[in-house]
Amino acid sequence: MADEPEIDEHEDDDEQRLDPEAVARREAAMAKIVRMGDPVLRTVARPVDEFDGELREEISWMGQLMHDALGVGLAAPQVGISHRLFVYRVEPDSPIVAVINPELEWTGDDTELGEEGCLSIPGIQVDVERPVHVRVGGLDANGDVVHIEAEGLEARVIQHEMDHLDGVLILDRTSKDERKAAMRKLREMERSRAA
Ligand code: NI
Numbered sequence: 024m025a026d027e028p029e030i031d032e033h034e035d036d037d038e039q040r041l042d043p044e045a046v047a048r049r050e051a052a053m054a055k056i057v058r059m060g061d062p063v064l065r066t067v068a069r070p071v072d073e074f075d076g077e078l079r080e081e082i083s084w085m086g087q088l089m090h091d092a093l094g095v096g097l098a099a100p101q102v103g104i105s106h107r108l109f110v111y112r113v114e115p116d117s118p119i120v121a122v123i124n125p126e127l128e129w130t131g132d133d134t135e136l137g138e139e140g141c142l143s144i145p146g147i148q149v150d151v152e153r154p155v156h157v158r159v160g161g162l163d164a165n166g167d168v169v170h171i172e173a174e175g176l177e178a179r180v181i182q183h184e185m186d187h188l189d190g191v192l193i194l195d196r197t198s199k200d201e202r203k204a205a206m207r208k209l210r211e212m213e214r215s216r217a218a
Contacts, residue, residue, distance in 0.1 A: 045093075052091035057103050059144045059209075065190040068098075068105045071123045074166035078108075078123075082164050085110045086119040094142045096180040098187030101143050109184035113177045122169065123162040125185055131156030137179055139193045146212055147205045149197035153182050 041049070057063055071078060081104065089097040089110055096111035112119045133155040140148045157178045159171045173181055183193065194202050 048091040049093055052088045053142070053145065055088055056092060056097075056101050056142050059141075059192060059194075061103070061143075063100045063103050063105060064143055064187070064192065066100065066105055067190055068100050068107045068188045070107050071162075074123075074162075074164065079164050081106070082108070082110060082121045086112075086121070089119070089142075092142055095176075096184045097142065098184045100187050100190075107188045109181075109187065111177075111180050111184060113180055120171075121164055122159065122171065122181070122184075123164070123166075125159050125161035125181075125188070127157060127182075127185065128160045128170070129158040130154035135175075135179075137176075139179070139183060141183070141193050143187075144192065144194070144205075144209070147194075147208060149193050149201045149205055151179075151183075151193055151196045153179050153196075157181060159185070 081099070085097050085099065085102060085108075088102060089095075089112070095113055096109060098109040099106035106123075107125065108121065108123045109125070110119050110121045131154055134152050135155045136150050136152045138148045139151045155178060156172075156174045159173070159181055161169055161171075163169050171181065186192070186196070194205055197205070
């Protein structure tokens with residue numbers, strides 16, 4: 024969930040269900056996405072203050088990368104840009120939404136534990152507890168004010184992406200045991216790549 028769809032698109036069995044072109048597109052997109060370990064992912068991103076053609080290009084590029092990577096959300100720091108901006112799309116056929124300089128306006132009292140992955144930490148899923156309902160204010164690509172009320176998966180994705188803008192990753196939001204297991208798996212994957 025969150026950045027990645029509910030199923031982990033990086034698992035081999037899943038990959039076999041994609042046609043070769045989609046696999047190639049996904050790999051090309053993943054190669055442009057910054058991985059955990061890069062300092063940009065640990066940096067508090069800067070507010071966007073220019074709503075120009077460059078920003079619109081940045082948004083459409085991020086939307087394309089998210090689409091190609093089969094993700095449901097992508098924050099600007101994940102493409103190496105320290106901007107308070109993210110794109111997301113929970114339903115495959117709905118338009119991609121861009122939210123700029125988002126602020127959490129309200130969270131409900133109910134929380135829920137859910138599995139999340141992250142395009143910057145491929146192959147890892149951990150449980151993260153988050154509020155089920157949120158309201159977020161921000162700006163769209165034209166600099167117009169938007170308010171989003173979301174629940175469930177949409178609320179989870181929004182909170183995950185907003186975390187990226189503050190340098191927070193899912194491993195910071197999970198239990199100590201899950202974090203340790205994830206770090207072990209990352210080291211193993213690193214070793215098998217090197218071998
Ligand atoms: Ni992420």
